[in-house]
Amino acid sequence: MQSVIKSLLQKNKSKIILVVLDGVGGLPINGKTELEQAKKPNLDKLAQVSACGLHIPVSYGITPGSGPGHLGLFGYNPLECQIGRGVLEALGLGIELKKTDVAIRCNYATLKDNIITDRRAGRIQTEESKKLTEKLQQEISFIDNVEIIFAQGMEHRFVTIFRFKELLTPDSALISDTDPQKEGLPPLLPRPLSENAIKVSAIAEKLLAKSKEVLKHNSKANFILLRGFSTTPDIPTFYEAFGLKALAIAAYPMYRGLARLIEMDAPIFTGTVEDEINFLIERYNDYDFFFLHVKKIDSYGEDGNFEGKASEIEAFDKVLPKILELNPDVLIITGDHSTPALLKSHSWHPVPVLLKSPFVLGRTSNAFTERECLKGELGIFQSMHLLPLALANSMRLKKYGA
Amino acid sequence: MQSVIKSLLQKNKSKIILVVLDGVGGLPINGKTELEQAKKPNLDKLAQVSACGLHIPVSYGITPGSGPGHLGLFGYNPLECQIGRGVLEALGLGIELKKTDVAIRCNYATLKDNIITDRRAGRIQTEESKKLTEKLQQEISFIDNVEIIFAQGMEHRFVTIFRFKELLTPDSALISDTDPQKEGLPPLLPRPLSENAIKVSAIAEKLLAKSKEVLKHNSKANFILLRGFSTTPDIPTFYEAFGLKALAIAAYPMYRGLARLIEMDAPIFTGTVEDEINFLIERYNDYDFFFLHVKKIDSYGEDGNFEGKASEIEAFDKVLPKILELNPDVLIITGDHSTPALLKSHSWHPVPVLLKSPFVLGRTSNAFTERECLKGELGIFQSMHLLPLALANSMRLKKYGA
Numbered sequence: 001m002q003s004v005i006k007s008l009l010q011k012n013k014s015k016i017i018l019v020v021l022d023g024v025g026g027l028p029i030n031g032k033t034e035l036e037q038a039k040k041p042n043l044d045k046l047a048q049v050s051a052c053g054l055h056i057p058v059s060y061g062i063t064p065g066s067g068p069g070h071l072g073l074f075g076y077n078p079l080e081c082q083i084g085r086g087v088l089e090a091l092g093l094g095i096e097l098k099k100t101d102v103a104i105r106c107n108y109a110t111l112k113d114n115i116i117t118d119r120r121a122g123r124i125q126t127e128e129s130k131k132l133t134e135k136l137q138q139e140i141s142f143i144d145n146v147e148i149i150f151a152q153g154m155e156h157r158f159v160t161i162f163r164f165k166e167l168l169t170p171d172s173a174l175i176s177d178t179d180p181q182k183e184g185l186p187p188l189l190p191r192p193l194s195e196n197a198i199k200v201s202a203i204a205e206k207l208l209a210k211s212k213e214v215l216k217h218n219s220k221a222n223f224i225l226l227r228g229f230s231t232t233p234d235i236p237t238f239y240e241a242f243g244l245k246a247l248a249i250a251a252y253p254m255y256r257g258l259a260r261l262i263e264m265d266a267p268i269f270t271g272t273v274e275d276e277i278n279f280l281i282e283r284y285n286d287y288d289f290f291f292l293h294v295k296k297i298d299s300y301g302e303d304g305n306f307e308g309k310a311s312e313i314e315a316f317d318k319v320l321p322k323i324l325e326l327n328p329d330v331l332i333i334t335g336d337h338s339t340p341a342l343l344k345s346h347s348w349h350p351v352p353v354l355l356k357s358p359f360v361l362g363r364t365s366n367a368f369t370e371r372e373c374l375k376g377e378l379g380i381f382q383s384m385h386l387l388p389l390a391l392a393n394s395m396r397l398k399k400y401g402a
Numbered sequence: 403m404q405s406v407i408k409s410l411l412q413k414n415k416s417k418i419i420l421v422v423l424d425g426v427g428g429l430p431i432n433g434k435t436e437l438e439q440a441k442k443p444n445l446d447k448l449a450q451v452s453a454c455g456l457h458i459p460v461s462y463g464i465t466p467g468s469g470p471g472h473l474g475l476f477g478y479n480p481l482e483c484q485i486g487r488g489v490l491e492a493l494g495l496g497i498e499l500k501k502t503d504v505a506i507r508c509n510y511a512t513l514k515d516n517i518i519t520d521r522r523a524g525r526i527q528t529e530e531s532k533k534l535t536e537k538l539q540q541e542i543s544f545i546d547n548v549e550i551i552f553a554q555g556m557e558h559r560f561v562t563i564f565r566f567k568e569l570l571t572p573d574s575a576l577i578s579d580t581d582p583q584k585e586g587l588p589p590l591l592p593r594p595l596s597e598n599a600i601k602v603s604a605i606a607e608k609l610l611a612k613s614k615e616v617l618k619h620n621s622k623a624n625f626i627l628l629r630g631f632s633t634t635p636d637i638p639t640f641y642e643a644f645g646l647k648a649l650a651i652a653a654y655p656m657y658r659g660l661a662r663l664i665e666m667d668a669p670i671f672t673g674t675v676e677d678e679i680n681f682l683i684e685r686y687n688d689y690d691f692f693f694l695h696v697k698k699i700d701s702y703g704e705d706g707n708f709e710g711k712a713s714e715i716e717a718f719d720k721v722l723p724k725i726l727e728l729n730p731d732v733l734i735i736t737g738d739h740s741t742p743a744l745l746k747s748h749s750w751h752p753v754p755v756l757l758k759s760p761f762v763l764g765r766t767s768n769a770f771t772e773r774e775c776l777k778g779e780l781g782i783f784q785s786m787h788l789l790p791l792a793l794a795n796s797m798r799l800k801k802y803g804a
Contacts (some may be wrong), residue, residue, distance in 0.1 A: 001461060004481065008464070093641055139447075178670040359429060359745065377772070379782035381462060388463030399748055401458050401467035401480065402490045 002075075002241060004400065005388055009243040014329035014394035016244065020073060020255075022066075022315060023298030025054075025338025025351040025370060029306050035296075035369040038310040040317035043333070043354075046231070046324070047368040054350035054370065054377025055386055057337050063348045069336030070258045074291075075242055075387030076235060083261070084230020085388050087153045090159045091257025093151045094268075097232050097380070102162040102173045102200055104226050108132065109156075109179075110202035110221035112274065114186050120156040121221035129139060132221055133158050140216045146381075162203055170234045172196045175204060179225040190226060200229070201285065217254050232370065235261035238289075242387060243396065247277045247283055250293035256291070260289060273315070277322045285324060291332035292323075301339030302346075329394045331356040332386065350380055404477075404643055406791055406802065411645040414730035416796035418646065419682070419692045422475060422657075423718060424468075425700030426454075427740025427753040427772060431708050436743060437754065437771040442682065442711040445756075448726070453762035455780025457788060458741050465750045473737030476636060476693075477644060477789030485663070486575065486632020492561045493659025493710075495553045496670075499634050502743055504564040504575045504602055506628050510534065511558070513614075513625035516588050521581065522558040523623035534612045534623055535560050541616045542698040545608045553607040558623070572636045574598045577606060581627040592628060602631070640691075643649035644789060645798065649685055651678045652695035661693060664749035675717070679724045686728060694725075699736070703741030711743050732794045733758040734788065735770070752782050759795035 014399035026034035057064040058070045058079060067088050068078030097103065104207040108129055113178035121129075133152040140148050147163035174193035180186065185229035190208075204226060206359050215222045238246050241262075248259030248266035256266035265287070269279065273294050280290050295317055301307035323331065334353035354365075365372040374380075378389070391397045428436035455517075457476045458621065459466040460481065469490050470480030498653060499550035510523035510531055523531075535554040544552050549565035556687035569640035576595035582588065606628055619622045641647050643664075650661030650668035658668035665690070675696050682692050696718055702710035725733065739748050754775040756767075767774040776782075780791070793799045 001481070004461075004464070213731045355560075358750075359742070359749070361430060361435070361751075363433070364773060364776060365432075375776070377776060379776075381782075385462035388461065389750075390463075392463035392465065397463060397465065397750070399467050401470040401485060402487060 002236070003389070005397070007394045008397045008400060009297050009391070010398050011027040011397055012107055012395060014396065015284070015326070016330040016333070016390050017289070017292065017323060017326070018073065018330045018390070019090070019292045019323070019331070019333045020070070020312070020331065021294045021297050021313070021335050021338025023301045023337060023346065024313065024335035025340070025347075025349050026301065026309065027340035027342045027347070027349065029342055033370055034301070034306060034309045035372065036371070037306070038313035038317070039394065040314055040368065044325070046333070046356060047365050047372065048358040049362045050354040050367040051362070051378050052352070052354050052376025053371040054380045055334065056350050056380065057160070057383045061348050063346050064337045065346065066254060066336060067258060070255065072334070072383030073336055073386060074238060074332070075384055081233050081235045084229040085228030087232055089153070089228065090161060092170040092254040093153055093159055094253030094257070095149070095151050095159065095161065095259065098163065099232055099256070100164040100167055101232060102164070102168065103230055104160045104162075104204070105228040106160050107156050107179065107225040107227075107288065107401070108158070108221035109223045110220050111187065111226050112157060115189055115205065116168045116180060116183055116185060116225070118220065119183055119225065124156050124221050126152070126154055129158065129221065131158060132137045132215065134217070136211055136214055136240055140207065140210050141205050143210070145172070145202055147263050148207065148270060148348065159320050160207065162200060168231050170231060172200050173229040173231045174203050175229040177227040178208070179227050187223065188224060188263060197247050199238070204229070205367075223230060232261060234261065239263065242262045242291040243390060245287050246289040246291060247287040248291045249279055249291070250291070251276065252293070252295050255293045255295075265289065274319050285390040298339045301341050302344060304341050304344040306341035329357060330390045332390060334386070351383070353378065353386065355389060355393065358395050404638070407793070407799070410802055411793070412798055412800050413645060414797055416690070416798065417728070418684065418690065418792050418796050419690070419694065419696045419725060419728070419730045419734070420475065420792070421696065421725070421733070421735045422472070423696045423699050423715070425738050425748065426715065426737035427702045427741060427742070427749075427751050428703065428711065429742035429744045429749075429751065431744055435772055436708060436711045436775070437715060438705070440715040440719070442716055443768065444719045444722040445725070446769040448722070448735070448758060449756050449767050449774065451764045452756040452758040453764070453780050454754070454756050454770075454775040454778025455766040456751050456756050456775050456782045457736065457785040458782065459785045461660060463750050465748050466739045468656060469660060470739060471655065475736070475738055475788060476640060477786055479786050483635050483637045485635055487630030488561065488632040488671055489634055491555070491630065492553065492563060493663070495561055496654040496655035496659070497551070497553050497561065497663065499563070499564065499659070500565065501634055502566040502569055503634060504570065506562045506564075506606070506630055508560050508562050508628045509558050509581065509629070510560070510623035511625045511627050512622050512774070513589065513773060518582060518585055518587060518589055518625070520622065521627065526558050527622050528556055531558060531560065531623065534617065535622070538613055538616055540659040542609070542612050545605050547613070547641030548605055550609065552754025556742040562609065562628070564602065568761070570633050571598045572633060573629040574602050575633045577603050577631040578743070579629040579631050580610070589625065589627060591632075593670045607625060607630070615692055634663060637664065638645065641665065644793060646690040646691035647694060649689040650693045650695070651669050651681055652693070653678065654697050657695045657697075664692065665732070674722050678723075680719055683724070683728065695794070700741045701745050704746060706743050706746040708743035713741070731759060732792045734792060736788070753773070754784070755780065755788065757795065761795050
């Protein structure tokens, strides 16, 4: 399908704004979902004149992580474009990955007589582990001409990047984890699972030896475990796939990282949602497509804070008119997945979406809620079809066949 | 899926009528779509007791041409069965294509010192170009034992057919266009893009030389450009795929041509929609399946004539009772795509459909409109699923598995 879309692309001056209210879909508590509870006159009014529906990020019953959730919204099939765990962890730490990188999730662990006695090094404090990671970086900056980059996460977690000089094949990071997953067992050796992974695996073996040497005087964090070896996904850039020059505006590093994987511009940004909108207004002439990420709604959902999630939806509703004033050719408001406070986690439930353009039926839905979006003209559909709909509504797709 | 359907087919004496109101789907102007505006008591009453829904011809956001639109309605996947531009142009001119044909869209052009100075030969009048095409036919009837057939289109456009004696492989027409797409450039040579295309390409080179000789005394139309080399698509006939003996009734050549591609009977026919229905009644005992094509609704849509489109829908509504009197086992009324007057063109919007049979839920939709069909039991689905639904409702499909 992507090759068909690509063959139909035509350029014009239209503007498309995609607002992602992270985790916006919910479930009822006392009869009402978070979206039904929230007072949000602007969103509801907009839904009335928009094409509404619900989208499924991956498949029925599948709860998506943020990676697949966003890839779907960006028009990619999340089942075909998987993001490795190491890469996702690195993006979450704000590391700018290159096409020549292998990213690895790492743990500090305790090793005694070649047996892992604690897979988390006593849940070492971040303050302490940060110092160790800095020391590793000082002592190990290259192995066999490959640059080694360390980045501290929370507690025992950190990420290691092997930055090669040359491009890697997609199978270069097919390497088994060294974490035996249970205490009382010896650590595993990294095993290359493809021919192209042999050289990467060799670097990993040397990294294990070197870091053991650097950490040998620690009683707890004296060893490291390696998991989720991964290269950046081999997918077309957003511009290649859809012909759109795109700006990502997100306060959280992981979402900027996801956008950067497909080469959207994603400058470092801190600030409120209102700041994000001001930034969008500032850069409005420079791009075709804007991805604006609103995080807090999801965070309250994850906390099981129903009222907090509803009030963050209300807060977005208040600043929505500033986006409407721009009068973009296409405005989409949706989430990357549902995060019902009831579940305190991401969920598999379809995500409400509204798409505003001059070329919709409208008048099918009275509000921007799960139940009202069900009545909408978009029906229930896979997330990856949303981007082609945005392209169609902005007149960026030619006719297919004569 | 097609092989599953085929394995389940069973014959009976049921009758299926598919009425295609070309381009019937629309968008609101002043709040109402064309279907909402039209007074059509018969269609609305029928919708109330039918299975209603909306179908998507190709995919979300994709605007289909008439070819993919109809292939979908006929039960084929339009992404898998593509119709080449040359073939479609030939069908539009009413040429009866054979499986051994290569069809090519041609333009008269002006060549000066081997530079194309006008790609349309000064938009030569049809009257004049027709004479040239007749002359070409007189002078060139065979090249290397391959029959050459010319057919005049409008102005500078015509079609050339290479009619081989033997069957061709599907890749035999993979030949590059000779049109440089811009004036001020030399014409391109046809280049075979597969081994099997070499012999076809050689004929094309000879055609270019011969036609240049024939046209050399014209000041404007002294050269021809070749585009869209194509063979007829390699797809099963309608009877093979669905076991239905089918009659196509269409006043426009292209739609008869599309039907003939899958070997429906499609006799030459001129007349009004009422004439079409009378013809259907006349031949009702001879076929299982009837495809009745109503063109004008689309034409008004293309013109941006909202009222005209609505009044053509009303006109169809008036003659609908004559079809209902036949009491077919399955009656489907829909379009091949949407053509909103608002857009003055085909569009990507799902197409309303009603399916009447004794085996539907019904009472979901109050009228035959986009918004009422949204409430229907068929939901939003891909066009190619409509034909299996017709087969099921006419009891022509056995159970799958035990």
